[in-house]
Amino acid sequence: MSIQQYIQDVYGAIKSLLKGMCVTGYYFLHPKEIITEQYPDNRATLKLAERFKGEVVMLHDENNEHACTGCTACELACPNGTIKIITQFDITPEGKKKKALNTFVYHLELCTMCNLCVEACPTGAIVMAQNFEHSVYDRKQLIKTLNKPGSKLRAGVE
């Protein structure tokens, strides 16, 4: 290696290092460009996307009525066996037997938030909610019943 080549290499090395240091220095002097979110301190202002898939919930209106007919389409669509629907037979005013929802069991610990159950639901009874802080001390607490106590099927939903 010639002396000239050696000096060129040293010059190139110092130049490239300085270039890199310029970028680092720029951010040192411009702290406003830092985008770190201070979770969990920013819980109050934290905004999640409206489509964020956090957990499955069942929609209830003000009369404590839901739209789940107990058709088990979501149970069949689920790849992990997350959903278990227990049905019962109601007697309609005409005296006929009609299949209805008793308990909607949702195993949050098995759920992968793939959204297939929501897609499969013919009546739009279940949706994805944004809550994502699911840590509990006992995994039994993750087995949830989605229909509220005393709730019943909304009239007109078949």
Next chain:
Amino acid sequence: MHEVAGTTPEGDFIINVGPQHPATHGVLHLVITLEGETIKKIEPHLGYIHRSIEKMCESLTYRQFIYVTSRMDYLSAHINNHACALCVEKGLQVEVPLRAQYIRVMMDELTRIASHELWWGALAMDVGAFTPFFYAFRERETINEIMEETCGARLTMNYMVPGGVMADIHPQFQQKVNFFIALYKKKIEEYNELVTGNIIFQNRMKGVGFLSAENAISYGCSGPVARASGVACDVRKRYPYDVYEQVQFEEVIETGGDSFARYLVRIREMEQSVHIIEQLIDNIPEGDFQAKTKAVLKLPKGEFYQRVETARGELGVYIVSEGGTTPYRIKFRSPGFSNLSALNEMAKGGKIGDLVATMGTLDLVIPDIDR
């Protein structure tokens, strides 16, 4: 039986790298035979994160099995899902609406950029530069936000379904992507100043981990690893799917074959991905985002194969159907496995200090190799 520690009869030293080693980016176990500091042989031992995804898919329906493939190469989850959706569509002979094709391709390219961003940061960290990792994650966060808004998840999206995509794009999607493109074009120069032009980085990369074109082909390498050795193997160009035929982009090929060539291929590939998104983002056609399919999908009896270009190379999905609602057999041809098998050729004769840099340019994702 392999010897996994101690010395060989010839007096060579055997050491283990991994399975819990930060530089292997996952549970990869390498058994290395050393002569002094020179590597004589590398043997990857796999199986630490085997979840038998292929067997699992056999008990899932054609709608359900797609979500599992997000867990293979989790950095290109969209592209894995895309491959499965395309393969099922091939069997069903469903025509995917043009709008869905546009959305799919844009999502694929955004995923590719996000994946390469992470690789870039991790590689720089492997060779000792810590700050680029944060810069890479800053830009990746912009993509993750776009994904979160449209798909509802940041990493395992499960957005592609047979027949199209699960939901229409978010109203703000175009605006956000345009913002990202403008941001990215500014930042890529910063990347080049910070890392590509850096003399220490270049000296660590140049002439290290050489892979010849013959070896790249015989080991079945694909993606940036093979293209850095001068093998033209971009599936998007050779076997175009969806709207890749209509977009203009350059197949990035370098002939160096060393670590630096693999680095350059990925950096330039990111620019091409931005170029593809630019062409599509303002011309998304109106229409359905999903073709009408039956509630229960049944593939006709036969065999179906579809390949796509993931961020790491060629992913093949092979479905054998007996005519039922679940596949009889599924096989995934993952790019990482073939790329890893060429590591012995690359690192042989080199120094152990260069191994981490070589491995970094392979861009290994271990769950993709093990499945």
